[in-house]
Amino acid sequence: MVQRKIIITIQVLISFIFSAFAQHTALQVIDTADLKEHLSFIASDELQGRRMGTEAEGLNKAADYLAENAARLGLTPGAPDYFQKVDLLATKKDETNFVEVVDAKGKSKFKAHSMVELRGPDAPKSITNMPAILVGFGEQLPDKDFDGKLVLLAQGTEKSFTNKLFHWNNRMENERLEAIKSKNPEVVLLVTDPDDKTNKIYQQLSRWYGRTRYQLASENTKEEIPVILVLPEVADQLLGGKRKYKKYLQNLVDGEQESLMEVQKRSLNLKIGKKSEVLDAKNVVAVLEGADPELKKECVVLMSHYDHLGLDENGEVYNGADDNGSGTVTIMEMAEAYANLKEKPKRSIVFLWVTGEELGMLGSNYYTQHPIVPLEKTVACFNLDMVGRVFEERDTVWNKSPKRVKDFDGIFALTNDAWPELAKINQKYCEQLDLIPDTTLPAQFLSTSDHYHFHKHSIPIVNYATGYHADYHRISDKVERINFEKMKRVAELCFLVSLEVANRDDIDIHKPEQ
Incomplete structure (x- = not known):
């Protein structure tokens, strides 16, 4: 028995030596x-x-x-x-996308391609004659939902509007957007500050969200409420004239205006989505x-x-x-x-x-x-x-x-x-x-x-x-x-x-x- 153990030990040792030599x-x-x-x-x-x-x-x-x-x-x-x-x-911005303001007869009053999709579908989607409602800075939301409507939310806060602070606070903006989206609107338009003459926030987000996005084709992207960043001129045209959007916000800050305002006589057409x-x-x-x-x-x-x-x-x-x-x-x-x-x-x-x-x-x-x-x-x-x-x-x-x-x-x-x-x-x-x-x-x-x-x-x-x-x-x-x-x-x-x-x-x- 001892002799057999010695033989086995020698065999293991020889195997180890040859293995080590092979590795070397x-x-x-x-x-x-x-x-x-x-x-x-x-x-x-x-x-x-x-x-x-x-x-x-x-x-x-x-x-x-x-x-x-x-x-x-x-x-x-x-x-x-x-x-x-x-x-x-690969999905990227579709340059043919647009936002259009139309009157009660469907006649175009304003059309722009300046828009940034912060959230939304990859597949192209068209929306026509959608009624709009303004909610100011989103601080007072109604108990009822926004079913079937497009909501305009002012980017920033009353404080940033008053102090002219053109700054993007990602966490704060997302919290406000989630509160709006919980009311089930069809689309949210996030409108930049009318006094941001250089369009600082728009340019910044356009760079961030305008880049090509890559994903596995098999990954399912969940359907979510579109969130589109637009310039103040869209809101001006919805309200019927130049600088009316700024006046609405100023009256809101001064306590002379309710935040909720349903737009009369005008509505919106949109084409959104991405190229894939x-x-x-x-x-x-x-x-x-x-x-x-x-x-x-x-x-x-x-x-x-x-x-x-x-x-x-x-x-x-x-x-x-x-x-x-x-x-x-x-x-x-x-x-x-x-x-x-x-x-x-x-x-x-x-x-x-x-x-x-x-x-x-x-x-x-x-x-x-x-x-x-x-x-x-x-x-x-x-x-x-x-x-x-x-x-x-x-x-x-x-x-x-x-x-x-x-x-x-x-x-x-x-x-x-x-x-x-x-x-x-x-x-x-x-x-x-x-x-x-x-x-x-x-x-x-x-x-x-x-x-x-x-x-x-x-x-x-x-x-x-x-x-x-x-x-x-x-x-x-x-x-x-x-x-x-x-x-x-x-x-x-x-x-x-x-x-x-x-x-x-x-x-x-x-x-x-x-």
Whole structure:
């Protein structure tokens, strides 16, 4: 019996030695020259900042590059040609929308395209001959509802009107709008201050709400009461003449006017809604199949987003070398290390490059809705987002952030509590590689990158990052500032931790929430 135990011990030791040797060989594949070569293309001007809609279609070029590399490594496509189509919808302002004042006979008295939809339908909608009621600053609302009527609400308060404070208080405005909407109007027109000669508030909100909005096409947007910001001239024309709206507000402030006023003889026509376009968006997905007949049905996901910000208003390129070219090519290099393993891991490895992180983490959201391996079989997700920088004195601009970029030995390692053992495994390999993990990031960082969509399904996650630096989301985030030795260390750490997870037998898989 003793002899048998000795033999088993020797066999386990030999297996461990060969496994360690295989890991060491695979680690040698992770090379700074390769990282630099890949990043020099991914973060080049040629790709115009890897954002959808640029003339060069740089995001598609990046996707092609990732897919070609996966094919070269012999990885299995996780979707046709490695591309998981993401149904992405872009909605933007429709310049043909209008607000029109008509008389009792339906004759047009005034028509304007100057309007900002703060809330409302994406699909075009036309409204004709709708009766209107003014409610002043919304301080005295009737007990009855506004069924079938359009309500005009003055932007701001009596105080801001009196003191000429042209300021947008988002919380206050939303509270007033919710009170109005509880009375069930058909539409709310929020009218700017008649003394705001430069249209400060209108211009400000036009910039905020005039931007293109992106969402998954499958996401249902709830029907809600439209809220439209308009200029005072609309209210003037409803009341029958120039400056009558200001007179109404002044009389209200002076106590000479009831706030509620039903408009007589004139009504409103509106065309609202947005223009929508389905975009050619895609995740890139490649798979290394596991070696164990049963465990290969489970997977470990290695993920990064490969999109960035595109061009600035002057046509300068946001190269995004660190954000997130660094994570993108680090996953590429890890894929090569995995492909060179003599003994493949027990579980399958899914290499996932997601799109649309900068637009709202849309690619990772889509993947978790359409995973190539069921989420209940996904044992962990490793997300690499900005892993290529080392602290410089200029980075002290982030001194007030808990995520200021680390020195050469530091790394942020954010985990959730879905499987506490994962943090222990990470700590072990950090010690082996002389890295110092920072695990103190506030819980809010669980929702600030693509790992969020795995975290919300109770899947164990690790988010590796080197931190925020002075070039974050600036055109100065270029390849020349990347520390490739640091990237190599991050790749080695992630490879070793993910490999152990892929080979562990004692993982309690959490089923996703329903």
